Amino acid sequence: MDFHHWRKVARRNGVPDAVYVSRIQNNWDYERAATEPLQDKRVSKIFNQKDREIMMKNGISLIAASRRFKSGNYTKEEAITKPIRGS
Known part of the structure; x- marks a missing residue:
């Protein structure tokens, strides 16, 4: 097809x-x-408070995590835990 x-x-x-x-x-x-x-485009529906704490711990901004997840190339967990290139 x-x-x-x-x-x-x-x-x-x-x-x-x-x-x-x-x-x-x-x-x-x-x-x-x-x-x-x-996907629901409202970030607040995608990432809860615990997710946001994980992002902060990993040095990943909410915008970066959102873009990663919405691209479809990352799972939610990968979006909030995988290090940003060059970091």
């Missing part, structure tokens, strides 16, 4: 074209890009 087939699936699943394309550009496979639900 190809890009166009999965784009139709994405549309049926409520994933906007721009999000689908962005996910593909971030190296997601077509199926995952088309079927994974959209």
Whole structure:
């Protein structure tokens, strides 16, 4: 199955074209890009107080952790614990 087939699936699943394309550009496979639900963009819903304490301990800003997690390239745990390059 190809890009166009999965784009139709994405549309049926409520994933906007721009999000689908962005996910593909971030190296997601077509199926995952088309079927994974959209994330809640409110950071407060993603990271709780304990997560924020872990971020601070690891020298990771809330913005950096959010970008990492929202990219789909990091799990939540990786986003708050994996050291920032160059740190």
